[in-house]
Amino acid sequence: MEEQPQQEKHWFIKFVSNKYVWVLLFFCAWMLFLDNYSYFDHRVLDKEIDELEANKKYYQEEIRKDQENIKLLKNPDQIEKFAREKYYMKRDSEDIYIIEYEGDTVKKS
Structure with a gap:
């Protein structure tokens, strides 16, 4: 039971550390500003x-x-x-x- 609350605390870190999220953010920034x-x-x-x-x-x-x-x-x-x-x-x-x-x-x- 103790692991479940810790996983909920670290979901944001897992989300941000995902390489696909970074690629998506880079792509969106590129399309909005630089292209x-x-x-x-x-x-x-x-x-x-x-x-x-x-x-x-x-x-x-x-x-x-x-x-x-x-x-x-x-x-x-x-x-x-x-x-x-x-x-x-x-x-x-x-x-x-x-x-x-x-x-x-x-x-x-």
Whole structure:
């Protein structure tokens, strides 16, 4: 009966002294920290993938908007409207007055 309690006391020592446990611990540490495909590298790569997917979504939306603008610009009246608004073009008999507000312009340093 006395041997049973002592074996229960030393189960941890037997567990830690087992070579398979050490190999398993070494393998886990290697895979988490040191390997080229480690867990931490995957976290960084996953963040980059998420960022790139967000950029992809943004640029796809911009492409869709530009395609709509191109469709509109096939009409000559829309081309004239775009040129007047964007490039301040005018007809010969017109004058253009550009009104700038304080918060609209970029200050030159």
